[in-house]
Amino acid sequence: MNLPKYDTVPAAFDAVVSRWPDELAVLDGNRPWIFSELNDLVNDIAGILPDEPRMGIILDHSILMIASMLAVLKAGKAYVLMEPDFPVERIRDILQEAEIRTVITQKAYTDRLLPDVKPLILTLPMVHHDLRQPAVSGEDPAYILYTSGSTGRPKGVCVLQRNLMHYVRAFHHEFHNGPGDIMLQGSVCTFDIFVEEVFTTLLNGAALAIPHTDEFHARMQYCEDHGITFISGFPWLVAQMNSEKLVPSRLRILISGGDTLHHSQMDMIADRVPVYNTYGPSETTVCASYYCASGKQPLADGSHPIGRPVLGASMEILDEAGNPVPIGTTGEICIYGNGVSAGYIGDHTRENLAFDHNMYHSGDLGYQLPDGNFVFLGRKDRQVMVYGKRVEPEEVESVMEKCPGVQEAVVTTWMDPEGSSHLHGWIVPEPNPENEQTPVAERDLTERLKSCLSRHLTPFMIPESFTVLASLPRTANGKVDKEALEALGDGKDTIQDREDGQ
Structure with missing residues (x-):
């Protein structure tokens, strides 16, 4: 497949359909869809889309979700995906900032929308509609992916059609996927692993398999039954496969991304399947570098290095003044090339300073090895990765302090033996002379806080444990003393744990 001449998803998809109309495109559970069938469904959906620049999508993971994404792009629009189980307030915040007027959805999810947002309800079979396909440019927005924001508001990254096609080419250049390959669709739709699963697969003529189960062993059996050849996921998925020594017999590539990959998470299966460690912010379109960790010393x-830049990208380590540093010297990882997106939509002027023409300041610290591979060390700021998704503690703190009964809040992190980060919340309750702070009162406050947070934040952003304090420790200049908080405990023992131990 000669993808370099295609700068847009519709052009590439039409070429795939023309070349392989009868090849498997999507397995929706056990129901196969060939490319010509998928194309008919895409055209039917595209033919009923309103004349609006952005479309929201809130659907169960199914053929309808995949076809809707392709239909929106074919119609020259950008999509914004949201999971149905997102907190309603977060869905509405995204709809408002992205100025979404219509959402492709199911009847069961219409209550999640803003009153002035119109639902476009899809059901199968679709009624045929003629499509007058508009001209689509590589400079047109393809999708907007929301990440955690340090200002207390989520940020929408705008990825262009040409950015997306850059990554489709880079993936194919590394992994040589095509007809006969089947990628497991295992990620939620708001992680950029999902972008990798869908577009690098279909636009290279391979097939996407959507299991109708979240249970690990059932998914692994699904992979075995349907001959899955590609799995892309977070290190914890690799670790679970590793601990149980479960590798589907036809799997030829296992990709880890979204967080640091440790050798202990892959050592039992690395000789059975090539395990890749990948790196890249959403702002540079999925992945900026690859590293095959199988057969390599950590x-x-x-941990393992994050490797070398993908095709069409380059990376440098720069100091605070923007100058390249010597090999082995720590600095900021800066990414150049065709994957650098158009930046954040909306009022994010300060955050958009991270974009400098064709270069993105990642905010990640790292260094380069003498062999050319790069190493990721962590963040310059407070941002952390939780279950493979970026979290700005400031955003969580901002929401916590708006919840009833909370006067002040601080979020810190702790790391488990596998290298995964977890959030812990420190709370100062509002003064209430009538009620003494007892363990029961503290428990009541934290339960009310969890309930409040669940209405505004996705589950991975909610601290797993809380500590209630009379006041926050502060330094001489009045800032919260994080070291003093750490001295009180790392947050692994929740209030309930401590009470149960009394």
Whole structure:
């Protein structure tokens, strides 16, 4: 497949359909869809879309979700995906900032929309509609993906058609996927792993398999039954496969991304399937670098390098003044090339300073090895990765302090032995002379806080544990003393744990 001449998803998809009309495109559970059938469905949906620049999509993971994404792009629009189980307030915040007027959805999810947002309800079979396909440019927005924001508001990254096609080419250049390959669709739709699963697969003539189960063993059996050849997921998925020594017999590539991959998470299966460690912010379109960790020795801390830049990208380590640093010297990882997106939509002027023409300041610290591979060390700021998704503690703190009964809040992180980060919340309750702070009162406050947070934040952003304090420790200049908080405990023991131990 000669993808370089295609700068847009519709052009590439039409070429795939023309070349392989009868090849498997999507397995929706056990129901196969060939490319010509998928194309008919895409055209039917595209033919009923309103004349609006952006379309929201809130659907169960199914053929309708995949076809809707392709239909929106074929119609020259950008899509904004939201999971149905997102907190209603977060869905509405996204709809408002992205100025979404119509959402492709199911009847069961219409209550999640803003009153002035119109639902476009899809059901199968679709009624045929003629499509007058507009001209689509590589400079047109393809999708907007929301990430956590340090200002207390989520940020929408605008990825262009040409950015997306850049990554489709880069993936194919590395992994040579095509007809006969089947990618597991295992990610939620708001992670950019989902972008990798869908577009690098279909636009290279391979097939996408959507299991109708979230249970690990059932998914692994599904992979075995349907001959899955590609799985892309977070390190915790690799770790679970590793601990149970479960590798589907036809799997030829296992990709880890979204967080640091440790050798202990892959050592039992690395000789059975090539395990890749990948790196890249959403702002640079899925992945900026690849590293095959199988057969390689880990670094001193037990992790693996993030590798070398993908096709069409380059990376440099820069100091605070923007100058390249010597090999082995720590600095900021800066990413150049065709994957650098158009930046954040809406009022994010300060955050958009991270974009400098064709370069993105990642905010990640790292260094380059003598062999050319790069190493990721962590963040310059407070941003952390939780279950593979970026979280700005400031956003969580902002929501916590708006919840009833909370006067002040701070969020810190702790790391488990596998290297995964977890959030812990520190709370100062509002003064209430009538009620003494007892363990029961603290428990009541934290339960009310969890309920409040669940209405505004996705589950991975809600701290797993809380500590109630009379006041926050502060430094001489009045800032919260994080070291003093850490001295009180790392947050692994929740209020309930401590009470149960009394």
